[in-house]
Amino acid sequence: MKKKKIIRKNTLEIFKNTIKVLEPPPNLKLSEWADENRRLSAEASAEQGRWNTDRAPYQREIMDSISDDRYQNIVVKSSSQVGKTEIVLNTIGYIVDHEPSPMLVVQPTETAAEDFSKDRLANMIRDTPCIRDKIKPSKSRDSENTILKKKFPGGILSIVGANSPVGLSAKPIRVVLFDEVDRYPASAGVDGDPVDLGEKRTNTFWNRKIIKVSTPTIKGISRIDQEYEASSKGVWNLRCPCCGRYNPLEFRRLRFEDANMQCMHCDEYFSESEWKEQDGKWIHEFNDNKIRGFHLNELASPWKSWSEIIASFKKAMKKKKETGSIEQLKAFINTSLGEVWEDRADGDQVEDEELLKRREYYSSDLKDGAILITAGVDVQDDRFEIEVVAWGRGYESWGVQYKKIKGDLDKDEVWKELEEYLDTEFFFEDGRSLLIAATCIDTGGHFTDKAYAFIKRMERKHKRIYGIKGQGGIGIPLVYKQTTNTKTGVRIFMLGVDQGKELIMARLKTKEVGPGYCHFPKNIERGYDEVYMKGINSEQRLIRFVKGRPKLEWVKKSGTRNEPLDLRNYATAAVDIINPNWDSLEVKVLKGINYMKSQPKSKRSRPSGVVSRGVEV
Template sequence: MNAQRKRTFRLLADTLSLVAPPEPISVSEWADRHRVLSPEASAEPGPWKTERAPYQRVPMEAISDRNVESVVLMWASQLGKTDLQLNTIGYFTGHDPAPIMVIQPDLMVARDFSNDRLTPMYRDSPQLSPLVVKDKSRDSRNTILYKTFPGGRINIAGANSPASLASKPIRVVIGDEIDRFPVSAGKEGDPVSLVTARTKTFYNKKMVWVSTPTIKGASRIEALYEDSTQEELHFPCPSCDELQPLTWRQIDFDYDEETRACTRVDHVCKHCGALYGEHEWKKDYAKRVVWVAGKEHSKTRGFKLSSLAATINYTWKDAVNEFKAAKRGGPALLKTFFNTVMAESWEEEGEKVEHELLLNRREMYMHRVPEGVKFLTAAVDTQDNRFEIDVIGWGKDYSSWRIQYHRVYGDLKLQDVWDDLDEFLSRTWQDAAGRKFRIRRTLMDSGGHFTREVYKWCKPRASRGIYAIKGEDSGDGTHTPLLNGTTDNNVHRATVIRLGVAEGKAKVFSSLTIEPGKPGSCRFPLPNPDNPDPFVYDEEYFKQLTAEQLVTRYKNGIPYTVWVQTRARNEALDLAVYNRAAIEMMNPNFDLPLPEPGSVVSSPVRPQQRKKKRNVSSSL
């Protein structure tokens, strides 16, 4: 009878533990007790300590606050956004079990998140490990994108996949890098709205939205932050104790242009004007800094944080060095700096460039290859009756010089036109010292009616750095990197470079707005009457180069930016994008000296074979 009673009491205790409310602790307290950092995901594996990044404590407390429905984190890089999300997942797995959905920008990123971050946390945290059945056990329902545990489950979804977003009701939603989400998940609508609708059945629902911002007016995370408490982390001045956020406009620094290194950096107090370094401003960090709200909100707390507030692995000197490098690289890199380092949205300027401005900027080259050029690339546009070719010279900081625009006319069904193309791409161009430059990388359009012919022609010429490309542009604001991997899924097994043309156009237009001669600028030649093969950079060329503009559109009330063609022909712009991709693929060292005068500058690098759909910037 005693044994029976013990079993009954044990069963009753187990039942009560399932229905009893969880102990009222915060996400940060749970993490300090139970989270273990895995060796795959941390340079310092071991028990989690919130004190190492104390700015995370208040946002984690907000996530577990029963009065808060949504938490918005408009945060820069280097601040532990992923670990904060993992702590939230662990809390709602091991402490307050619930149905969870984690949304990544696409399914590939979702799988990587599950394999590289989530699974190691479940494996190495003692409280969580017994709760989540190992993926390889025979009776497990668990997969990479779906896992169960007592009292809940977790779905890892891709914002680009309507099927992965289709799920049973969800109590806890975590959206990561939501500014990279597509405008619509297939035909279903805005991914954020779709998943928010699945939380309606829960009175204690929780939504956590995380991202670095992107373009002003089209940034999801900025819109959500503006409809929140708008909290910023404030630091007391070491002199007057007045609280203020750390901002870039209050950063004062010295920079050595020769060594390209920050030698001093201080932050100016906006109240008393005192200058102090990073150590002084961050002294007694956990005790003295506070989150200050910009307005009241009944259900949503929003937190904005720049990398200037980082406590580990990033310094103000790092920020200054990044800023100076971005400034040399032009508006596109400055946008990335302010988005990812300062957590600021970027207001687009120069969205449209007038062709007359560029036409009037042309200058006389003394030689076919001007001083400053280190490498030549070429781009080939395939038309039904011709090839259009643009050869560009590249120098430090991706400064560029147009070298020659050339057309090869003929019937692309006949071999001789392909031979003429081959002959042109084998030519050399000479600089003032008599060096002969060969084309180091050529990208060739494989669209249109001659796709197979392009693949067949490029395949044996890969050793010369000649590759076919396939442009990709969703047209809905979805971010696709300029170099978006490779594929060889064609009958000729030719390597095909996948290009995100929207990002390429943004980089081209950014360079067009830079004053000639400055780092990252574009320069164009005037026709040379003494040359029997004159340069063909005429008014029609510049009309084509500026034939598109960036506009903001809306889908289901969500703003996004898209490139819109304003003229019938845009071959010159396409070729500029291919050339930009070509030089980035090479990832060249512009600081290397040129060979001796009179020599040949060539030797294209053979590409290493990589798997399909890998980033190609360093491997090709």
């Protein structure tokens, strides 16, 4: 009898366990899962330990929309410093643990995909107990679990680059997370738009999820901005401590002196802490829209103070005023405010005639204010084209000479003539003089080997004559990276020529003499004629459609030559490469000791006070 009771009891336990396994999981929201299970890693977070959605309450509705069956498409247009990558990681953890299914994460490049997996995902898996045992560690011999592929019970996670057509067109998936979509290429190889390719992989799932997250870029080409505009357009709002009405967090309503924000309803000002002690909620302009859209800026972030944001803006404006560069301001608009940059380059250019009228007579090679000279060299089939440019405080510039050296570039004597010209001594009116501190020479075209050999000889003579290659594309800095030609050992600098052109155009539009202003000589022998002025102003930025997607490109105006623009780009890059110590140079130039005329020509050195890769030489 006792034996039968034991058997009956065991059978009941087995039945209960079976029911428990077969029953559907509890209806758990993503934010609830994160609060209960997620652990923040020390390597990737300043606040390691248990996840707490209340720390950044704006994240709750975003995450819960992802786990809400009413919505298939979620769009997050966001600044930096608001935890958007953590939302992506929470989504991955939730799917692995709570809704096992095939999942795809798309990063801008394959390199970015590997970095995301190794630096962020691996740490989350390691430190979050409920998914740790479900995903095996990456092993090179285990085809089921690698850096870019993670298999778990009931599903698989694939991580790919948007430039990988193979990764985007494989097996069906239910959940696809597009991270930083504004950094995607226009096409994944020859297969087309990477977002379209990824979305097509979800077509067989009734409960599919498509999540797009990104910092925006330029108006008209920003993918995340276009997606947001087609969504419910949610904005995070905080309740006013005085009148109780809700306000979006807007930078324009900040008072800079005390970092207080004005209420748009009652006009009262309150501090950051007073605002953030109040209730917050998302207000959607089109609440019935099934595409759930969210816009966030750094003002909502608990990790960046309003005073720090104001300081970043002031720094960007100071940079623009001192150098004419808008890159830092553009980055602020995109990464701090989470807004698109409105680019006015399409037609908003200085006129050729205006540049011609700007020219002035030079009574000597160099004008007062010049501190440093650089040069750019373009290698053509039958000539060198060279521009020598003098620079002063705030990147005020003076065109010194535009020159052509014609000849057979297969012959060494022509390259010798170029070397001798780049050793030219340029004089101020009072007798002081400067040498060219650095030169950038293009190594493309039909004389690459000759250019490499020339640069190698100049390196042996300790002359700062650098080989360069141009690389187009949005977001690539002017001095992008340094590589070494494996055959010759020559150092080559990769230049982000699009950013250089944008910088030059901004400086050409500077109308007040001072930082960023471009001076040109009227003296005929200097070479700054109508052809030059048309050449430096020969390109404009236009939006073109490539494979159906908008792309911002520099387009040459009909009937013009763009060598002057290229050469000014190279001369500008030379300044950035040597990273001059302006204070030191200015003192030496004013004292007339930057170049010692009494030295024999063979012993003349480049101006001191120049910094190359952070070391004064």
